[in-house]
Amino acid sequence: MSKQFQFKLVLLGESAVGKSSLVLRFVKDQFDDYRESTIGAAFLTQTVTLEDQTMVKFEIWDTAGQERYKSLAPMYYRNANCAVVVYDITQSASLEKARTWIRELQRQADPSIIIALCGNKTDLSARRQVTQEEAKKYAEEEGLMWGETSAKSGEGVSDIFTAIAKKLPLTAAPSSRAGGARGGAPGAARAGVDLNKQSGAQGGPNEACNC
Amino acid sequence: MDEEYDVVVLGTGLTECILSGLLSVEGKKVLHMDRNDYYGGESASLNLTQLYRKFRPDKAPPTELGRDRDYAVDLVPKFIIASGELTKILVHTDVTRYLEFKQIAGSFVYRDGKISKVPSTEMEAVKSPLMGLFEKRRAKKFFEFLQGWKDEDPATHQGLDLDRDSMKTVYEKFGLEPGTQDFIGHAMALYLDDDYISKPARPTYQRIVLYTSSMARYGKSPYIYPLYGLGELPQSFARLSAIYGGTYMLDKHIDEIVTDSDGKFVGVRSGNETVKAKQVIGDPSYFGAGKEIEGGKLRVVEDGKVVRAICILKHPIPGTDDSDSVQIVIPQNQVNRRNDIYIAMVSSTHKVCATDVYVAIVSTIVETDRPEQEIAPGLQLLGPIYDKFVSVSPLYTPVSSGQADNIFITRSYDATSHFETVVEDVQDVWKRVVGKDLELKKREVEAEP
Ligand SMILES: Cc1cc2nc3c(=O)[nH]c(=O)nc-3n(C[C@@H](O)[C@H](O)[C@H](O)COP(=O)(O)OP(=O)(O)OC[C@H]3O[C@@H](n4cnc5c(N)ncnc54)[C@H](O)[C@@H]3O)c2cc1C
Ligand SMILES: Nc1nc2c(ncn2[C@@H]2O[C@H](COP(=O)(O)OP(=O)(O)OP(=O)(O)O)[C@@H](O)[C@H]2O)c(=O)[nH]1
Ligand SMILES: [Mg+2]
Numbered sequence: 183m184s185k186q187f188q189f190k191l192v193l194l195g196e197s198a199v200g201k202s203s204l205v206l207r208f209v210k211d212q213f214d215d216y217r218e219s220t221i222g223a224a225f226l227t228q229t230v231t232l233e234d235q236t237m238v239k240f241e242i243w244d245t246a247g248q249e250r251y252k253s254l255a256p257m258y259y260r261n262a263n264c265a266v267v268v269y270d271i272t273q274s275a276s277l278e279k280a281r282t283w284i285r286e287l288q289r290q291a292d293p294s295i296i297i298a299l300c301g302n303k304t305d306l307s308a309r310r311q312v313t314q315e316e317a318k319k320y321a322e323e324e325g326l327m328w329g330e331t332s333a334k335s336g337e338g339v340s341d342i343f344t345a346i347a348k349k350l351p352l353t354a355a356p357s358s359r360a361g362g363a364r365g366g367a368p369g370a371a372r373a374g375v376d377l378n379k380q381s382g383a384q385g386g387p388n389e390a391c392n393c
Numbered sequence: 394m395d396e397e398y399d400v401v402v403l404g405t406g407l408t409e410c411i412l413s414g415l416l417s418v419e420g421k422k423v424l425h426m427d428r429n430d431y432y433g434g435e436s437a438s439l440n441l442t443q444l445y446r447k448f449r450p451d452k453a454p455p456t457e458l459g460r461d462r463d464y465a466v467d468l469v470p471k472f473i474i475a476s477g478e479l480t481k482i483l484v485h486t487d488v489t490r491y492l493e494f495k496q497i498a499g500s501f502v503y504r505d506g507k508i509s510k511v512p513s514t515e516m517e518a519v520k521s522p523l524m525g526l527f528e529k530r531r532a533k534k535f536f537e538f539l540q541g542w543k544d545e546d547p548a549t550h551q552g553l554d555l556d557r558d559s560m561k562t563v564y565e566k567f568g569l570e571p572g573t574q575d576f577i578g579h580a581m582a583l584y585l586d587d588d589y590i591s592k593p594a595r596p597t598y599q600r601i602v603l604y605t606s607s608m609a610r611y612g613k614s615p616y617i618y619p620l621y622g623l624g625e626l627p628q629s630f631a632r633l634s635a636i637y638g639g640t641y642m643l644d645k646h647i648d649e650i651v652t653d654s655d656g657k658f659v660g661v662r663s664g665n666e667t668v669k670a671k672q673v674i675g676d677p678s679y680f681g682a683g684k685e686i687e688g689g690k691l692r693v694v695e696d697g698k699v700v701r702a703i704c705i706l707k708h709p710i711p712g713t714d715d716s717d718s719v720q721i722v723i724p725q726n727q728v729n730r731r732n733d734i735y736i737a738m739v740s741s742t743h744k745v746c747a748t749d750v751y752v753a754i755v756s757t758i759v760e761t762d763r764p765e766q767e768i769a770p771g772l773q774l775l776g777p778i779y780d781k782f783v784s785v786s787p788l789y790t791p792v793s794s795g796q797a798d799n800i801f802i803t804r805s806y807d808a809t810s811h812f813e814t815v816v817e818d819v820q821d822v823w824k825r826v827v828g829k830d831l832e833l834k835k836r837e838v839e840a841e842p
């Protein structure tokens with residue numbers, strides 16, 4: 183039987199760098215040239231299977247536009263196991279914004295969070311403003327993962343998510359829980375209560391007694 | 394801000410956030426603003442820096458309390474009743490996916506100078522010092538009567554009518570002692586005073602059933618609590634709203650509620666921008682609460698005060714078996730008051746403070762002009778207090794329904810220990826704003842690959 187782990191992954195970065203496009207490519211292998219700025223972000227999951235058949239399920243959070251007026255709730259990155267901070271390689275200002283988010287994560291998020299800095303839109307490399315060297319050097323200084331992607335062509339997208347999956351601590355017991363509650367220590371026994379169980383409206387067949 | 398909205402919501406307290414989440418799901422275009430740079434308003438959970446900034450602006454948090462980010466100290470002490478109305482809203486809107494809950498480990502009641510656990514199992518009940526042997530038998534008969542009650546089956550009524558007979562009559566029928574009545578009315582039905590005794594028994598019956606069914610749901614206590622503090626609740630409803638298109642602006646100074654010559658709502662002014670909307674919903678602090686009215690309209694009135702003392706402890710509360718979280722009810726009769734004193738304590742198990750720190754909030758409805766003294770019986774139960782932040786909060790209620798001017802004001806967070814009255818307020822405001830009862834529909838969950 184293969185093991186499955188679940189992790190919470192959050193996306194951060196300036197508007198229009200391609201956060202939602204990256205997720206769309208990763209989860210549905212699609213791209214949309216006229217993608218609208220995100221309001222109404224979906225809550226998506228995608229599973230990566232590693233070479234040893236370990237399955238890593240990402241529970242992916244997009245910002246839902248709350249960051250726009252500096253109003254992102256701390257709940258968003260709290261408990262996140264990994265963060266992908268995206269910049270647009272054709273906009274050097276977007277790397278500055280990425281640095282701000284990384285500082286915020288280092289201050290507020292769990293210290294063990296894995297942060298990947300991601301330069302998107304490599305298909306537009308003719309208009310490149312951010313060199314690979316500059317971004318890579320910064321990532322090394324801060325101990326971040328780094329990679330470049332194109333949500334449009336698909337280049338590098340699965341690589342960056344797979345690299346994150348490999349780096350996550352796959353030491354806990356396999357998780358049996360499916361679906362959407364947010365992850366703490368992945369797979370660790372959750373002493374918490376599950377409100378969806380026993381709620382008269384939808385009681386499933388396997389209502390465990392928590393007494 | 395040149396767009397026009399259906400609803401502007403002011404303040405990101407739980408009541409406002411539930412409303413804006415539900416309104417956004419309903420398809421309304423919502424703009425939600427808060428003067429603070431954090432979510433939660435009066436029902437926020439603060440980190441150490443925010444806590445000291447609020448209560449001790451001249452003092453930095455002591456370094457020995459640990460890291461700022463480990464703290465989420467609630468301003469208003471409340472727990473979620475496991476089978477209560479808030480749970481229903483959490484489940485129906487599916488915001489449970491953003492939250493994780495833990496039980497509150499125990500519920501205690503103060504009696505004759507000591508605290509005892511409210512029994513949660515038969516074993517505990519048999520051993521409980523709260524009643525003598527014979528009283529236990531009488532109590533058992535009483536609970537069997539409540540448990541067995543069926544409206545349509547007169548045989549279960551034992552000659553009583555829950556809608557006509559007072560609770561006093563019911564207590565007398567089962568011969569329950571005053572101490573047991575205190576325990577049932579205050580630690581189980583969670584009444585804050587004794588007014589319920591002379592009223593028809595049905596609401597009390599419903600509250601006891603709610604308490605016991607909540608107790609039965611997860612064991613230990615009837616309460617659950619969100620990891621990282623109550624401030625997570627408004628945040629999760631704000632995300633729901635944002636996902637359905639709601640726009641969020643924190644740290645936004647609100648200068649004026651703009652009305653037309655008839656006094657009807659037009660928009661909200663911040664600096665020299667005015668954003669227009671059809672309706673406005675907000676907490677009392679955005680509508681002149683606590684301020685002198687100069688020419689403006691009186692929109693909210695004060696209806697009592699609550700005193701709350703946030704106490705940082707370095708140990709669990711004595712006499713609670715080192716529980717990591719508790720509620721303690723001090724029934725008013727026990728300390729010669731009209732209103733109960735509550736203690737709500739949580740700790741690092743709930744990710745609201747550093748390990749080996751415990752945060753207890755002692756609160757009651759103010760009866761005298763020396764509120765801090767009124768909570769002394771509660772403070773005494775805590776043992777040594779490392780630091781204490783006391784506040785006295787007026788409770789405001791709106792003077793009008795809002796239907797005439799499209800200005801809908803929510804209530805302050807009251808002294809009850811749970812969220813049932815918050816949900817009542819949500820339902821009430823919803824009905825005034827939307828014109829029909831709030832009906833909870835299960836939210837469509839996006840298909841997961
Ligand atoms: C002070 C006190 C508080 C108690 N609190 C609880 C409680 O919060 N939850 C709980 O499940 N049991 C409580 N008990 C319960 C307990 O004594 C019951 O005997 C126990 O639940 C066994 O129930 P049973 O199914 O064998 O049926 P029975 O003992 O025949 O009881 C029938 C029903 O009445 C309820 N009940 C009986 N006595 C009490 C009682 N005193 N208080 C509350 N419910 C009672 C039971 O839960 C059960 O559903 C309490 C007992 C005492 C003395
Ligand atoms: N050429 C090119 N365009 C891209 C790429 N990724 C995204 N885009 C385009 O960039 C625009 C913004 O992409 P989004 O995915 O909406 O960006 P976002 O970061 O989610 O933006 P917000 O939701 O506003 O925060 C869209 O028009 C996309 O089509 C890419 O790799 N290459
Ligand atoms: Mg987006």
